[in-house]
Amino acid sequence: MSEPTHHEKSHGSQHIVPLKVYFAVFAALMVLTATTVCVAYVNLDWLNLPVALAIAITKATLVILFFMHVKYSGHMVKVYVVAGVLFLIIMIGITLSDYMTRGWISVPRGWQ
Amino acid sequence: MSTSNPSPNDRRQHYLNAAYGLRSWLLTVDHKRIALLYLGSITFFFFIGGSFAVMIRMNLLTPDGSFLQAETYNKFFTMHGLVMIFFFLIPSIPAVLGNFLIPMMVGAKDLAFPRLNLLSWYLYIIGGVMALSAAALGGVDTGWTFYTPYSSTYSNGNVVIMGVGAFVAGFSSILTGLNFIVTIHKMRCPGLTWFRLPLFVWAMYATSVIQILGTPVIAITLLLLAAERIFHVGIFDPRIGGDPVLFQHFFWFYSHPAVYIMILPAMGVISELVATFSRKRIFGYNLVAFSSVAIAMLSFLVWGHHLFVSGQSIYAGLVFSVLSFMVAIPSAIKVFNWTATFYRGSISYDTPMMYCFGFIGLFTMGGVTGLLLASLAVDVHLHDTYFVIAHFHYIMVGGAVMGYLGGMHFWWPKITGRMYPEIWARFAAVIIFVGFNLTFFPQFMLGYLGMPRRYHAYPAEFQVLNVMSTAGASILGLGYLIPMIYFIWSMRYGKPAPPNPWGATGLEWRTPSPPPTENFEEIPVVTEEAYDFEALARRDAAALRNEGELQNG
Structure with missing residues (x-):
């Protein structure tokens, strides 16, 4: 087959992904789900949350890249995906600026 | 007059007479017809929301609030806010004028996804029906903000119906935004680069984001x-x-930017009006275009100014206060650039321009009072008072509704192929301006004096200002009825509109009024900058010459 033209490249949704890629991603998602469940039975102390979040982010990334075809899409689609993630970070980040600093105000001794 | 004006438009095929019957409207995928479906439905919701406002103002005529019971009053102000925001203001300019104009302004036949466009109207209607059923089943009294625990521990079952209604209507808004973004990126006609786009398109792009x-x-x-x-x-x-407080964070992360979903499209309309009725290219086109994008970005960073007295950390409050002040910069860029465009312009005072002047003055007042509310210490005094009510009505009614009405008058000849009665329209614009100020200016004073919002009764010393506000609301209500009447009248009896009644630039004016279903007889090619009135004059002169040569044989 000849090289895809620019036109074909820009229409990512028409890209045909081999079935084995889908099955591989599905298997990876299942393994990661099992890992989440297993890890839940092990007490990692302060690492509990970071580990669970890392697994969840990996899974979401796999879904976005392969099942949602972002890996094969044009630049504009990628820009919008990154913008979505950026806005999620802004939302969580600035919300945390409230929660992380609530304890900073010293309460007068008599009030405690 | 007993008969309608004969119009050459009646003989020509256009989008209004391309098909007849209810089915042709309910299953249409023509962006212009979908815009009219939205126009009908948002007008319906505007008058529903308005009737709740009438009840609120009637109740506040007397200090004891004897017109409504306290619980009923709570439900009425909640329904007023919910209906006006989710079912009128958010869809108003994007779904009506945006739908109608964006494909024409970019020289396309339709939006990128016409069926998705129709789906978004149906979602809007489903959301609207759910909201009205929640009202009919006994109403919601949480305030439009659904704050917990009003909406959780202390709520009745209607909150769920209302919440799902807002949820569904939200998807309508997402799909419309998606459609606009793809259309603006992918369907611009040859020669129409980003910096040749009308500023309305830039504003709609920012809104869609x-x-x-x-x-x-x-x-x-x-x-x-x-x-x-x-x-x-x-x-x-x-x-x-x-x-x-987490609910308030999440709620305002959307709902503060939602204010800009309402005002940015109005700013886009105003840019078109300022250029057309000053017959000048907008001063600082690029800055006005980028300020729309800057407002869209900054709008996501300021939500915490709604939480200054909610128990939010004072340090977070400090950050949000500074960020809120920054929104004033791109907003001021717009106002200064519009005003600079007037300088040595050839200004005419047609109805759309009167709404435009109204917008600039009222938006400026709404914006500047926003700075008072963004100041941490001042907000402690003003929070949850009528000062806030006055502030956001200056933005949403004085800004967004003025922009919407200005835009409706400007593009009405294009939409219907008929002119409205100019004298009545100017009269209504003045009535609306006077009624608006009489309604809401006293509320600044009431708030400053300490009258809290959302109470059905108040101390007797506030009565004079409240009576003024209610009197103003009656004038404002009358002002809104007049355009409604003459717009309907003009559809049958108005003078037939030429393709470009205002001498405006922009591709939508190069096609007949009303436009054919496919918008243009041939795909337009753009060779000039936006708002190039000299090029327009050259084209008109050439057309006249051609006509003369044809007549002379």
Whole structure:
């Protein structure tokens, strides 16, 4: 087959992904789900949350890249995906600026 | 007059006479017809929301608030806010004027996804029907903000119906935004580069970005609220480990940018009006275009100014206060550049321009009073008073509704192929301006004096200002009825409109009024900058010469 033209490249949704890629991603998602469940039975102390979040982010990334075809899409689609993630970070980040600093105000001794 | 004006438009095929019957409207995928479906439905909701406002103002005529019971009053102000925001203001300019104009302004036959466009109207209607059923079943009294615990611990079942209604209507908004973004990126006609686009298109692009990035957050927040109620997962309820302030964070992460979903499109309309009725290219086109994008971006960073007295950390408050002040910069760029465009312009005072002047003055007042509210210490005094009510009505009614009405008058000849009666229209514009100020200016004073919002009764010393406000609301209500009447009248009896009644630039004016179904007889090619009135004059002169040569044989 000849090289895809620019036109074909820009229409990512028409890209045909081999079935084995889908099955591989599905298997990876299942393994990661099992890992989440297993890890839940092990007490990692302060690492509990970071580990669970890392697994969840990996899974979401796999879904976005392969099942949602972002890996094969044009630049504009990628820009919008990154913008979505950026806005999620802004939302969580600035919300945390409230929660992380609530304890900073010293309460007068008599009030405690 | 007993008969309608004969119009050459009647003989020509256009989008209005391309098909007849209810089915042709309900299953249409023509963006212009969908715009008219939206126009009908948002006008209906505007008058529903307005009737709640009438009840509120009637009740506040006397200090004891004897017109409505306290609980009923709570439900009426909630319904007023919900209907006006989710079912009138948010869809107003984008769904009506945006739908109608964006494909024409970019020289395309339709939006990128016409069926998705029709789906978004149906979603809007489903959301609207749910909201009205929640009202009919007994109403909601949470305030339009659905704050917990009003909407969780202390709510009735109608909150769920209303929440789902807002959720569904939100998807309508997301799909419209998505459609606009793809259309603007992919369907511009030959020669139409980004910096040749009309500023209305830039404003609509910025609005669409907010719609698709912000609206999912309110949808998820409402789902979390439902999850808490149904599965008792602690998210917002402190008894099971949640935090009610978290709801306010999530709610305002969408709902503050939502204010810009309402005002940015109006700013886009104003840019078109300022250029057309000054017959000049907008001063600082690039800056005005980028300021729309800057407002869209900054709008996502300021939500915490709604939480200054909600128990939010003072340090977070400090950050939000500074960021809120920054929104004033791109907003001021717009106002100064519009004003600079007037300088040595050839200004005419047609009705759209009167709304435009109204917008600039009222938006400036609304914006500047916003700075008072963004100041941490001042907000402690003014928070939840009528000062806030006055501030956001200056933005949303004085800004967004003025822009919407200005735009409706400007593009009405294009939409219907008929002119409205100019004298009546100018009269209505003045009535609306006077009625608006009489309604809301006293509310600044009431708030400053300490009258809290959302109470059905008040101390007797506030009565004079409240009577003024109610009197103003009656004038304003009358002012809104007049355009409604003459617009309907003009559809049958108005003078036939030429393709370009205002001598405006822009591709939509190069096609007949009303436009054919496919918008243009041939795909337009753009060879000039936006608002190039000299090029327009050259084209008109050439057309006249051609006509003369044809007549002379």
